[in-house]
Amino acid sequence: MAPVAVSSSPNTTDALRSKVVAASPDVTFAPASEPYQRRLKLVESDPGELEITFPLVLKPVRSAANLTAAQVVEAAKSFAPAPSAEYKPSKLQQLMDAHGGAVHFKGLPIQDADEFSKFMHALAGTLPPNAGAGERNNLLVHHVDKGLMVIRHAMAPNVATANEGPPHQSIGSHNEYGLSTHYPSIIAFCCLSPPTTGGQTPIVNSLALYDRLKSTVPGYIGKIERRGLTFVIHHPVAKVQGSVQGNSLYNADSFGPTPEAKVDLKSLNEEQKRKLVEENVLELAREGGWSDSHAGGGDATEEGEGGKLGAWHERGFSWTWLPDGSINVFQRVPGIRIHPTLQKPAYFNNVGNRYAYSKEHGCLQPPHYSEEKKDFFPPPSFPLLLDREGGAASDQEDESIPLEWLEEAHRWTERLQAHVEWEQGDVLVIDNLAVQHARTPWTGPRKLVASLWDQRSYLDKNVPIRT
Numbered sequence: 304m305a306p307v308a309v310s311s312s313p314n315t316t317d318a319l320r321s322k323v324v325a326a327s328p329d330v331t332f333a334p335a336s337e338p339y340q341r342r343l344k345l346v347e348s349d350p351g352e353l354e355i356t357f358p359l360v361l362k363p364v365r366s367a368a369n370l371t372a373a374q375v376v377e378a379a380k381s382f383a384p385a386p387s388a389e390y391k392p393s394k395l396q397q398l399m400d401a402h403g404g405a406v407h408f409k410g411l412p413i414q415d416a417d418e419f420s421k422f423m424h425a426l427a428g429t430l431p432p433n434a435g436a437g438e439r440n441n442l443l444v445h446h447v448d449k450g451l452m453v454i455r456h457a458m459a460p461n462v463a464t465a466n467e468g469p470p471h472q473s474i475g476s477h478n479e480y481g482l483s484t485h486y487p488s489i490i491a492f493c494c495l496s497p498p499t500t501g502g503q504t505p506i507v508n509s510l511a512l513y514d515r516l517k518s519t520v521p522g523y524i525g526k527i528e529r530r531g532l533t534f535v536i537h538h539p540v541a542k543v544q545g546s547v548q549g550n551s552l553y554n555a556d557s558f559g560p561t562p563e564a565k566v567d568l569k570s571l572n573e574e575q576k577r578k579l580v581e582e583n584v585l586e587l588a589r590e591g592g593w594s595d596s597h598a599g600g601g602d603a604t605e606e607g608e609g610g611k612l613g614a615w616h617e618r619g620f621s622w623t624w625l626p627d628g629s630i631n632v633f634q635r636v637p638g639i640r641i642h643p644t645l646q647k648p649a650y651f652n653n654v655g656n657r658y659a660y661s662k663e664h665g666c667l668q669p670p671h672y673s674e675e676k677k678d679f680f681p682p683p684s685f686p687l688l689l690d691r692e693g694g695a696a697s698d699q700e701d702e703s704i705p706l707e708w709l710e711e712a713h714r715w716t717e718r719l720q721a722h723v724e725w726e727q728g729d730v731l732v733i734d735n736l737a738v739q740h741a742r743t744p745w746t747g748p749r750k751l752v753a754s755l756w757d758q759r760s761y762l763d764k765n766v767p768i769r770t
């Protein structure tokens with residue numbers, strides 16, 4: 304077992320403490336220390352790697368009582384990316400890269416979802432009137448959900464409730480939509496009301512997770528690199544309140560018709576509705592460059608610069624309709640991607656939370672169905688290559704992952720996590736390609752809202768690992 308290169312912070316001699324960020328004439332941010340911060344090396348095996356403080360905590364030098372929301376919104380603009388067709392890192396990205404992918408802004412005078420929305424739009428950057436449309440590539444734009452399994456409600460422009468699952472329900476570690484082709488590059492949470500107890504947001508660096516798992520369970524990581532991962536997501540027909548995966552499959556943000564499609568579901572028969580859903584599932588797979596196995600098979604052994612893609616590429620997405628009209632969607636993804644700026648492999652997936660749900664509901668063994676919840680909670684699995692002789696893929700061709708590997712991944716996640724504590728007005732900004740997040744249960748009036756963003760120039764560089 305490799306030593307755990309994590310120690311508690313704060314380290315008051317941290318050189319970064321002396322660095323201040325003059326964001327605007329009114330507001331200067333300075334690094335601050337919080338007990339939950341960690342000191343760690345992202346890659347232990349690299350002798351040139353320095354210890355970092357994870358995450359960075361930034362506070363305005365002036366107290367929130369002496370600042371207005373408008374002043375911090377103006378200051379946030381200095382962190383934003385510049386318009387460009389090509390990728391150019393923002394100041395925010397540089398800070399995130401230096402601190403494991405997360406920045407926790409504290410001491411902000413933000414009171415509600417509208418002010419948080421304005422803060423995030425300032426961080427997103429703006430396109431000048433004379434700029435070309437292609438220059439939007441480097442700006443942050445609203446993330447539009449597809450294949451969404453959780454219930455969220457809009458609160459303000461590009462701000463929605465975080466997962467509305469009940470307070471006693473913890474959420475395991477995951478990259479936001481790391482089980483799909485379609486995921487945001489930046490996610491941010493804002494605390495409108497803190498919990499009385501619990502309710503932390505544990506975060507963990509995906510590069511560090513890859514590094515530790517590669518050295519302690521190389522068989523597990525090697526198999527993900529060759530095969531990828533399969534996540535089976537159950538989507539009910541109608542919305543299920545009180546569930547962490549209760550979104551209706553026919554919602555526009557799941558697999559139903561989008562507003563632009565202008566299709567009235569009531570005018571379709573059952574077969575037509577299913578066809579529409581199936582097309583949207585396939586469209587989601589194609590968006591990530593997946594082969595279309597339902598349309599005649601792809602090429603899993605596609606050679607490219609640096610090697611071959613895994614079995615996930617050929618198997619793509621598939622589905623099973625269930626007797627009650629609900630659907631299980633089989634989403635096969637790489638599971639490990641090369642981080643765009645740090646150029647190192649990142650454990651980018653939802654193994655942590657899908658395994659935790661499956662274990663919690665007693666669903667680790669087939670048929671993975673919870674009588675109590677009336678829902679499916681299968682653990683992640685490995686895609687198998689298509690049988691070239693036998694023709695079409697079947698869902699049974701996915702292979703179970705040994706539970707001891709999943710347990711080891713869970714243990715490493717816990718060892719490396721920083722448990723972010725919340726105060727009113729806090730904003731946590733996360734590079735989704737570098738950091739997984741989770742949620743602990745709470746008591747009290749905790750209210751967190753979320754904002755998801757895409758930076759096209761950055762997402763395009765988040766390539767799957769090749770073997």
Ligand SMILES: [Fe+2]
Pocket residue numbers: 477478479740
């Ligand atoms: Fe999430």
